[in-house]
Amino acid sequence: MTQTRDVPRTRTAATAPRRPVLVPLTVAAGAAATGYLAGRDGAPGWQAVRVAAVLAVALGVVITLRHGSRWLHAAVASGAGLAAAALGAGIGPRWLDRTGWTPVAVAGLVALVAGAVLLMRGAATVVAAVPRWAGVPAAAALLVVAWVVLWAGIHGVAATNVPPTAVGGATPASSGLAYTDVEVRAADGVRLSGWYVPSRNAAAVVLRHGAGSTRSAVLPHAAVLARHGYGVLLLDARGHGLSGGRAMDFGWYGDVDVAAGVTYLQQRDDVADTRIAVAGLSMGGEEAIGAAATDHRIRAVVAEGATGRVAADKAFLAGAYGVRGRLQQVVDRLTTGCTDLLTDARPPGSLRAAAAAGPPVLLITAGAVDDEALAARFIQDGSPRVEVWTVRDAGHTAGLATAPAAWEERVTSFLASALAG
Structure with a gap:
C-alpha cells in the first residue's frame, strides 16, 4: 500500500485572511x-x-x-x-x-x-x-x-470656525436715514467695516449685532435710536460681513472691537466725549457689557439677550437647576477650555464682574426664554447700576419686534438719563 504524505498548502492571496481596510x-x-x-x-x-x-x-x-x-x-x-x-x-x-x-x-x-x-x-x-x-x-x-x-x-x-456672513442689500437709507460708510482699525490692526448715522443730539451709540449675523440685523434698532437724535455706529464684528479678521462667535474680541468704535465716535465733531453708549443684541450685548468694564469712555450699556461668554457666567445654574445645573457647569467649563485652545483671543471675565465695574446697564430679557431672566438677575445681583426689563412673550433678541413702543420708550429713556451728565 502506497503511503501518502500531507504536503502543507501554500497560503495564496485567495486563502490568506484579509486585513480589514x-x-x-x-x-x-x-x-x-x-x-x-x-x-x-x-x-x-x-x-x-x-x-x-x-x-x-x-x-x-x-x-x-x-x-x-x-x-x-x-x-x-x-x-x-x-x-x-x-x-x-x-x-x-x-x-x-x-x-x-x-x-x-x-x-x-x-x-x-x-x-x-x-x-x-x-x-x-x-x-x-x-x-x-x-x-x-x-x-x-x-x-x-x-x-x-x-x-x-x-x-x-x-x-x-464661523462661516462667512453677507451684509445684504439693506442700508440705513432703507429706513430713510442719511449715513456714511465707515472703516475703523482695531488696536490689533484688524479692519472693521460699518455705517454711521450722524448725531443730532451730541450723543451716539455703538450698535453691535449678534453671532452669525451682520450690522444689517440691527438696522431696525438703529432707526429707533436715530429717530431720537442719537448718532449710531453699526459695525460688523470681525470676521462677519465686510470686516476683516477671524470671527469668534463667543465675542471674545469684543473689547478691542468696541474700543475701536468708541474711538471713532470720540473723534467726530457731532459727538460729545461724555455722551457715548454701547448697545448690542446677544453676543453684541455681552461684548458691550465686557468692553464697558475697562473703557471708561462708555457711559451707558444696553444689552438684550446677554447670557454668557464663559463658564463663569453660568454660575446661577446650580441654584436654578440643582444636579442638572452642576453638570451643565462642568460642560461649560470644558467648552471654555476647548475654545481657549482654538483661538488667539483670551477668555474674558464674567459679565457679572464686568457690570459691577462699568457704567449703568439696561438688560433686556426675553419673556419666553427662562435662562435670560436667570442670567440677568445673576448679573444684577452684583451691581446696583443694573436694570432688568423683561419683554413679555418675546423670543431671543425679539424685544423690539414684540413690543416696539415699549422698547423705544424704555431704551431711549434709559439712554437719556444715563447720558445726561
Whole structure:
C-alpha cells in the first residue's frame, strides 16, 4: 500500500485572511479632511506645521490600531474619533447650510463621518473587552463621556470656525436715514467695516449685532435710536460681513472691537466725549457689557439677550437647576477650555464682574426664554447700576419686534438719563 504524505498548502492571496481596510481608509479620509481644515488659514509656515502634525498623528493612529493592545486600540480609536467628530460636527453642517457644498463644508462632513466610524470602533472594542455582564454599563459610560466631550468640542469649534456672513442689500437709507460708510482699525490692526448715522443730539451709540449675523440685523434698532437724535455706529464684528479678521462667535474680541468704535465716535465733531453708549443684541450685548468694564469712555450699556461668554457666567445654574445645573457647569467649563485652545483671543471675565465695574446697564430679557431672566438677575445681583426689563412673550433678541413702543420708550429713556451728565 502506497503511503501518502500531507504536503502543507501554500497560503495564496485567495486563502490568506484579509486585513480589514475600513479603519485605515477611515483614518486616511479623516486625516485629509482635518489637515485641510487645519491648514486653510494663517501664515504659510504655521499652516505647514499644523498639516504635518495632523499627518503624524494619523500615522500614529494607524500603527496603534494595527499593532497596539486591545485597550490601547480602544483608547486611540475613541480619542481620534471624538476629536474628528467634534471638528466635523462643529464645521460641516453649519458651513453646508450657509455656504453650500464648499471645500470647507465637505471636509467638515468627511471629518464627521470618519470620527463617527472611529468612535464606534473604539466603543465596540471596549464592550468586547469587558465581561458580558459589564457590557451595558460600559456602553452607557462611554455614551456619557462622548456626549460631554462632543458637546464641549462642537461648541468650541463652531465658535471659532464661523462661516462667512453677507451684509445684504439693506442700508440705513432703507429706513430713510442719511449715513456714511465707515472703516475703523482695531488696536490689533484688524479692519472693521460699518455705517454711521450722524448725531443730532451730541450723543451716539455703538450698535453691535449678534453671532452669525451682520450690522444689517440691527438696522431696525438703529432707526429707533436715530429717530431720537442719537448718532449710531453699526459695525460688523470681525470676521462677519465686510470686516476683516477671524470671527469668534463667543465675542471674545469684543473689547478691542468696541474700543475701536468708541474711538471713532470720540473723534467726530457731532459727538460729545461724555455722551457715548454701547448697545448690542446677544453676543453684541455681552461684548458691550465686557468692553464697558475697562473703557471708561462708555457711559451707558444696553444689552438684550446677554447670557454668557464663559463658564463663569453660568454660575446661577446650580441654584436654578440643582444636579442638572452642576453638570451643565462642568460642560461649560470644558467648552471654555476647548475654545481657549482654538483661538488667539483670551477668555474674558464674567459679565457679572464686568457690570459691577462699568457704567449703568439696561438688560433686556426675553419673556419666553427662562435662562435670560436667570442670567440677568445673576448679573444684577452684583451691581446696583443694573436694570432688568423683561419683554413679555418675546423670543431671543425679539424685544423690539414684540413690543416696539415699549422698547423705544424704555431704551431711549434709559439712554437719556444715563447720558445726561
